[in-house]
Amino acid sequence: MRPTAILIFLLLLITTAWAAEQPCVICSVEQSRLHTEQCDFSSSFEGETYYFCNANCEKRFHEGPAEWAEKFAALDRTPPPAAGKLPKFKLPLEPIGSVSSADIEGKVVVLNYWASWCAPCMKEMPDLVALQDKFGPRGLTVLAFSFDKTRAAHQETAQKLGLNFPSFYAEAPEVKAFLDKLGPVEAIPVTLVVDGDGKIVNRILRPTTLEELTEIVQPLLPTEEVGKVSRAESKGSVVPS
Numbered sequence: 001m002r003p004t005a006i007l008i009f010l011l012l013l014i015t016t017a018w019a020a021e022q023p024c025v026i027c028s029v030e031q032s033r034l035h036t037e038q039c040d041f042s043s044s045f046e047g048e049t050y051y052f053c054n055a056n057c058e059k060r061f062h063e064g065p066a067e068w069a070e071k072f073a074a075l076d077r078t079p080p081p082a083a084g085k086l087p088k089f090k091l092p093l094e095p096i097g098s099v100s101s102a103d104i105e106g107k108v109v110v111l112n113y114w115a116s117w118c119a120p121c122m123k124e125m126p127d128l129v130a131l132q133d134k135f136g137p138r139g140l141t142v143l144a145f146s147f148d149k150t151r152a153a154h155q156e157t158a159q160k161l162g163l164n165f166p167s168f169y170a171e172a173p174e175v176k177a178f179l180d181k182l183g184p185v186e187a188i189p190v191t192l193v194v195d196g197d198g199k200i201v202n203r204i205l206r207p208t209t210l211e212e213l214t215e216i217v218q219p220l221l222p223t224e225e226v227g228k229v230s231r232a233e234s235k236g237s238v239v240p241s
Contacts, residue, residue, distance in 0.1 A: 024039055025051065025052060025068055028075055029072055032176075038053060043058055043061065084200035084201075085198050086198045099143070108141070108217055109140075110140065110142045111144075112144045112145070113145050113147060127210035128165070134210075135218075138222055138223075144163065146170055154167065187205075190204065193217060195220045201216075
């Protein structure tokens with residue numbers, strides 16, 4: 001093969017690979033966020049090119065292209081936090097109160113995505129309670145995000161588990177907007193670890209254990225206790241505002 005032909009082949013290969021990673025219109029609209037994935041199908045509509053992860057998504061688009069295009073254009077395109085930094089937030093607690101990024105400033109934070117219908121999530125919960133008890137006095141905060149189908153199921157399960165840290169209902173608008181900024185999640189449980197500077201240093205996309213989390217968070221924490229606060233006084237981690 002001639003050098004020119006090789007160069008053209010490589011350029012086509014690179015261009016094809018780049019074009020394949022695009023947000024699927026249908027999946028993005030249905031998940032209310034840009035969902036980038038392998039997209040081997042594309043169509044043009046009113047001068048714009050739209051991408052699809054499979055032929056069925058492309059077919060659905062053509063059943064109502066104007067409506068799909070309008071919904072796709074309306075999606076939030078705010079990029080995820082730079083350098084893996086935890087974005088600022090103020091999240092509502094139920095039935096009253098809130099927790100904000102100011103409440104966890106300087107703390108090591110463990111964010112856990114869970115639901116009562118998720119067996120691995122439920123198995124993790126006692127370990128997260130133990131983690132908060134063990135390292136809360138040294139400045140660790142656990143924040144949980146429930147993907148339960150209803151608020152009632154979330155509240156009931158959180159109470160039964162005796163959680164010593166705040167748990168937020170993921171479908172609440174403020175909570176959903178915050179989680180969207182952290183990036184897509186394909187399945188739960190998921191656990192993020194944030195250091196004292198607010199940088200996301202670990203993403204665990206599977207079930208975890210007290211032993212694993214201890215190995216991750218212990219080097220991030222100060223060697224001395226920063227103050228002992230009872231579970232009743234602080235809900236185990238932060239004082240709601």
